[in-house]
Amino acid sequence: MKPQTPSQTVGPFFHPSFRWAISSAEVTVGEGESLVAGTITDGKGDIISTAVLEIWQPHAAASPRPAVARGFQRVFTEKDGRFVFTVTDPPEGPAFAHVTVFSLGLMGALRTRAYVRATPDDLKRVDELRHVPDDRLPTLIAAKTDQPHAFWWPVRLQGEGETVFFSIDLTDSSQTIV
Amino acid sequence: MMNQSPQPPFLVPDYKITHLRAPRHPLIDLPAGPGELSGPSFTSSSVSRAETDLTRQSTGEPIGQRIIVAGQVRDAGGRPVRDSLIELWQCNAAGRYRHEIDQHDAPLDPHFSGVGQLLTDQEGRYRFVTIKPGAYPFNNHRNAWRPAHIHFSLFGQCYAQRFVTQMYFPGDPLLPQDPIYNSVPVEARDRLISAFDLSLTVEAIALGFRFDLVLDGRESTPFGL
Numbered sequence: 001m002k003p004q005t006p007s008q009t010v011g012p013f014f015h016p017s018f019r020w021a022i023s024s025a026e027v028t029v030g031e032g033e034s035l036v037a038g039t040i041t042d043g044k045g046d047i048i049s050t051a052v053l054e055i056w057q058p059h060a061a062a063s064p065r066p067a068v069a070r071g072f073q074r075v076f077t078e079k080d081g082r083f084v085f086t087v088t089d090p091p092e093g094p095a096f097a098h099v100t101v102f103s104l105g106l107m108g109a110l111r112t113r114a115y116v117r118a119t120p121d122d123l124k125r126v127d128e129l130r131h132v133p134d135d136r137l138p139t140l141i142a143a144k145t146d147q148p149h150a151f152w153w154p155v156r157l158q159g160e161g162e163t164v165f166f167s168i169d170l171t172d173s174s175q176t177i178v
Numbered sequence: 179m180m181n182q183s184p185q186p187p188f189l190v191p192d193y194k195i196t197h198l199r200a201p202r203h204p205l206i207d208l209p210a211g212p213g214e215l216s217g218p219s220f221t222s223s224s225v226s227r228a229e230t231d232l233t234r235q236s237t238g239e240p241i242g243q244r245i246i247v248a249g250q251v252r253d254a255g256g257r258p259v260r261d262s263l264i265e266l267w268q269c270n271a272a273g274r275y276r277h278e279i280d281q282h283d284a285p286l287d288p289h290f291s292g293v294g295q296l297l298t299d300q301e302g303r304y305r306f307v308t309i310k311p312g313a314y315p316f317n318n319h320r321n322a323w324r325p326a327h328i329h330f331s332l333f334g335q336c337y338a339q340r341f342v343t344q345m346y347f348p349g350d351p352l353l354p355q356d357p358i359y360n361s362v363p364v365e366a367r368d369r370l371i372s373a374f375d376l377s378l379t380v381e382a383i384a385l386g387f388r389f390d391l392v393l394d395g396r397e398s399t400p401f402g403l
Contacts, residue, residue: 001182003254005369005391006362008186008344011329013277017267017293018331043198056337058216069218098213098337105195107186107361109340111208131207157199167205168214168338170394171254 007108012050014102020067021052021074024084032089034116035150036142039081040101043158047081051103053155060088087116087142087151094118094126096140101155101165110165115141116151132164139163184366192357194318210338217336220263220297230296232266232308240290242271242309244384247372251302251332253339253395258302265331266294266306273312282314307384313352325352325359332393339393346371347387 015021029035040048055073062070075083087097096115115123120137123129129137139161142151155163188200208214233239251259269275269292272284276291290309298304311326327344334340346353348371353359359370369392378386 001180001184001363001365002397003392004184004394005341005343006184006186006366007342008329008358008362008370010331010342011344012279013269013275014267014329014331016277016291017265017295017329019265019295043202046198048199054340056213056217058213067224069220069224072218100337100340102342103199105193105199107188107190107193107196107200107358109342110201111338128209128211136203158202162201162203164203165201165205166208168208168210168394170210170215170338171397 009104009107010052010102012104014052015076018052018074018076020065020072021076024075024078024082027075027084027086029086029149033149034087034089034095034142035084036087036097036114036116036153037082037084037150038142038153038155040077040083040103040155040157041081045156045159047077048103048105048157049077049079049081050105051077051083051101053077053083053085054100054102055085055087056098056100057088057090059090060086087114094122101157103157106157110157111168112155112163112165113140114153136162136164182363182365184363184369186361186363190357190361192319193361214338215336217333217339220261220333222297224263225295225297229294230306232268232290232292232294232306234307235291236289238289240270240287240309242287242290242312244307245310246305246307246378246380246384246386247328247345247389248303248305248375248378248386249389249391251298251304251334251391251393253334253393255396257395258300259298259332259334259339259393259395260300260302262298262302262335263333264296264298264304266296266308266328268292268308268311268328269314271309271312273314275314284312284314310347310385313350318357323352323355325350325356330389330391332391334393339395341391341393343370343391345389348372348374
C-alpha cells in the first residue's frame with residue numbers, strides 16, 4: 001500500500017483556524033482581475049454553507065494584507081452559500097485559478113480549476129486537460145454575467161452538472177516541486 | 179498490493195452526509211505542471227511563537243491533560259517537508275469547540291481556543307503543546323460520538339500536496355464505531371493514531387504523543403533518502 005497518511009474530513013469547525021479568509025464584502029477587483037462568484041451545492045442541488053475554497057495563482061500580486069501568502073486566497077461559503085474570489089490575468093495563456101475545496105462531509109480535498117473568459121473550444125486546446133471529457137469542460141468555466149469583470153461559477157459536488165475534480169499524481173520522477 | 183491507495187473513498191455509506199456530497203464521477207487525471215508543483219510560501223511571520231502552545235494563549239491555563247504532540251512530515255519518497263504551514267484545531271477537554279455552531283452541552287473553557295499554527299523545521303519536524311481533547315457527540319446516527327481527535331491541515335510545499343486529516347489517540351474505545359475513521363482502508367487506519375511516546379513526555383508536566391505524516395510526492399529517488 002502507498003505510504004501516504006489518509007485524509008479525513010475538515011468537519012464544521014475549521015473557521016477559527018483557517019485564518020486570512022476574506023468575506024465577499026472585502027473582495028475587490030482591479031485592472032487585469034476578474035471577480036468569480038458562485039455557490040457550492042450537493043447532490044440535491046441544496047446549498048452547502050460549510051465549505052471553504054482555497055485559490056492559488058502563482059502569478060497573482062501580493063495581497064494587501066501582509067500576513068497572507070502571495071498568490072493565495074481563502075474564502076468561506078457564507079450563510080447563503082455564496083463565495084467570491086478574484087482571478088488575476090496571467091502573463092500569457094488563459095486566465096484561471098487553481099481551486100481546492102474542503103467541506104464537512106468531504107473525506108478529502110477536491111481540486112478543480114476556474115477559467116474566466118474561456119470557451120470549451122479554448123479548453124480543448126489545453127494539454128493538461130486532455131483527460132476531461134468534452135461534455136464536462138463547461139464545469140471548469142465561469143460564465144459571463146451582465147458585468148464585464150464578474151463571472152458566475154457554480155460548484156456542484158454531485159449530480160447533474162457535477163464539477164470536474166482532479167487527481168494529481170506526484171509520483172512521476174521527472175517532476176520536481178518548485 | 180504496493181500501489182493500493184490508503185485514501186478513504188468520498189462516498190462512505192456509514193457517514194451519512196457523504197451520500198449527497200461525494201462526487202459520483204471518478205477524479206480525472208491532471209498532469210502536474212508549474213501551478214500544481216508550486217504553492218503559497220509561508221514564513222515565520224505567518225505564525226507566532228504563542229500559537230504553538232495552545233495552553234499559553236490566555237491569562238490562565240486551560241483545564242485538561244497537558245500533552246506534547248510532535249512528529250515529522252515527509253513525502254512519499256521519504257524527503258522531509260520543510261517550512262510547511264500546519265494549522266491545528268480541536269475541542270477542549272470537555273468536548274466543546276470554541277465555534278458559534280457548536281452548541282453541544284459541555285462547558286467552554288475561557289482559557290482555551292483550541293486553535294494553533296506552526297511551521298515544520300528544516301527536517302520536516304514539528305512540536306506543539308495542547309490539552310487532550312474530549313470526545314463529542316455528532317448527529318450521524320443514534321448515540322454517535324467522535325473519538326478524541328486533533329485536526330491537522332498541512333500546506334506541504336506545493337498546491338498538489340495540500341492535505342487535511344485528523345489525529346487520534348491510542349486505545350480510544352470509540353475508534354471501532356467511528357464511521358469517519360473507519361472509512362480509511364483497514365491497512366492504513368493505524369497511520370491516523372498517534373503513539374504514546376515516553377521520550378516526548380516532560381516529567382510532571384505533560385504526556386507526549388508522536389504523530390508522523392506522509393504527504394504525496396515522488397516515490398522513487400535515485401539515491402534513496
